[in-house]
Structure formats: structure tokens, C-alpha cells
Amino acid sequence: MRIQAGQYGFQQDCVIDVDIGTMDFPETIMTSRKSDINQMGQFQDQEMRQLWNLIRDSGEIPHIVKLDIRDSLQRSGLVNLKMPRSRH
Secondary structure, three states: OEEOOOHHHOOOOEEOOHHHOOOOOOHHHHHHOHHHOOOOOOOOHHHHHHHHHHHHHOOOOOHHHHHHHHHHHHHOOOOOOOOOOOOO
């Protein structure tokens, strides 16, 4: 997903690549670095749905992680998201 400088608070052109894998950040690290984290902008529903579709279709993200992401998005108000396909 390409983001141009100036969109959604991004200061430079950016590419969001969901296929590079995921990184786990323990909650203790996130809370201890809270003062270093700044929200620069916010995606609209359309872009969040586009990002979800990329995550859902990714062959690199485990199914259980996709379910967790979908659940989090739904709890944040982004409803009616398609379920991820399970691997066979």
C-alpha cells in the first residue's frame, strides 16, 4: 500500500508491506516507550479496509494473527470485515 507524503500525517512517501512478517512487541516495551510514540495521523475507514484486505490475503501472516487483527479492527469500529481464509 503506497502512501504519499502529506497523506494521513506521513512526512515522506511510504510503502506498507504486510508480507515482510510480523514483529511482536511486548506490552512492557510499548508502555515504557509511550512518551516516544507520537500519533501523526489517522487512516480513514476506506484505507483501513484496504489494509485489512492486504493482511487477509497475505500468505506470510499466520491465520491466528489475522483473526486477532480482525477482532481488534472490529472492536475499534471497523465492522463487516471479511473473515481471513484458513490455510489448507
